[in-house]
Amino acid sequence: MQDESSLTNNPQLKALCHSALTELAEKSQSMRVAIIATMDGFPLASLNLDPTESRRVTAMSAAFSGLSTRIIQELQLPSLEGAVLESSEGLVLCRQISNNLMPLVLLVVTGKDENYGFALLAVKRTAVELGESLNALKLSASAS
Amino acid sequence: MSESTGKSSVSSLKHICQTRLDDLVRSVEGLQMAIIASDNGFPLASINLDSREGRRVTTLGSSLTDSARKVCSELNLVGLHSATLETDTGMALCRLVDNKVLPMLLMVIIEGDAGGYVQWSVRKCATDLAYSLNQLAVSGKGEGETVQPV
Numbered sequence: 001m002q003d004e005s006s007l008t009n010n011p012q013l014k015a016l017c018h019s020a021l022t023e024l025a026e027k028s029q030s031m032r033v034a035i036i037a038t039m040d041g042f043p044l045a046s047l048n049l050d051p052t053e054s055r056r057v058t059a060m061s062a063a064f065s066g067l068s069t070r071i072i073q074e075l076q077l078p079s080l081e082g083a084v085l086e087s088s089e090g091l092v093l094c095r096q097i098s099n100n101l102m103p104l105v106l107l108v109v110t111g112k113d114e115n116y117g118f119a120l121l122a123v124k125r126t127a128v129e130l131g132e133s134l135n136a137l138k139l140s141a142s143a144s
Numbered sequence: 145m146s147e148s149t150g151k152s153s154v155s156s157l158k159h160i161c162q163t164r165l166d167d168l169v170r171s172v173e174g175l176q177m178a179i180i181a182s183d184n185g186f187p188l189a190s191i192n193l194d195s196r197e198g199r200r201v202t203t204l205g206s207s208l209t210d211s212a213r214k215v216c217s218e219l220n221l222v223g224l225h226s227a228t229l230e231t232d233t234g235m236a237l238c239r240l241v242d243n244k245v246l247p248m249l250l251m252v253i254i255e256g257d258a259g260g261y262v263q264w265s266v267r268k269c270a271t272d273l274a275y276s277l278n279q280l281a282v283s284g285k286g287e288g289e290t291v292q293p294v
Contacts, residue, residue, distance in 0.1 A: 057219065061215060064211050064215045067207060068229050071207070071236065075236055075253060078232045083227065084230070085216055085228075086228075088221075088222060088225065109221070
């Protein structure tokens with residue numbers, strides 16, 4: 001695995017993440033915010049958030065993700081795949097992006113009119129497709 | 145409230161919770177355990193859990209909802225209803241039971257392919273429970289209830 005700090009500054013990686021978020025926004029009915037970040041809270045790409053807000057949100061989601069993982073371990077359940085928070089004003093969907101480069105997380109906030117099942121499916125699909133693209137990116141980097 | 149009245153209202157509260165959980169178990173396949181607790185972590189009714197495990201699980205559920213509330217608040221979202229953790233083989237679901245008697249949590253662990261039906265059933269269980277508790281509040285048996293560790 002490559003050095004994480006060099007990876008988070010990689011423009012190719014950032015462009016890939018940004019394009020995944022843009023595609024997701026096109027499919028979604030009422031997406032408000034979307035971020036891709038490292039598991040320790042460093043934002044790689046975001047939609048509808050300024051950089052300061054991105055850091056604040058990803059730091060909070062990293063803390064939530066850490067607690068969720070701990071709860072899953074305590075309950076003796078297998079590894080965490082994602083989390084969904086349902087509120088009166090919308091959904092927060094958080095999904096691990098499984099890949100060979102580094103642990104990443106996709107966080108999406110929707111409006112209250114979003115369909116739960118559709119949003120969940122779209123976020124799951126984006127995470128899987130992005131994971132595959134990141135693995136391919138690693139292959140191309142190794143080949144060069 | 146006299147001591148005997150207090151005891152009877154707590155027991156009717158626990159009875160309502162246990163009845164709703166029994167209904168949930170009958171309607172959902174793959175339910176590993178379920179518990180209803182006050183939102184500060186005191187168990188009221190459970191399925192497939194002893195009392196010690198029950199307290200551990202409700203503490204976890206309470207921390208999860210607390211953390212979820214903070215995330216929602218950071219994102220300017222108010223009124224958390226539920227927090228769901230998904231794993232490879234199932235899910236842990238924590239749902240707030242909004243009622244006039246006592247803020248409560250319904251926590252469920254499901255194994256297997258937990259689809260939309262499970263989400264719907266848990267939501268229905270929480271709504272039905274809230275309705276029953278509000279009826280209890282109207283009849284004056286449970287209003288202002290405080291639950292202490294058993």
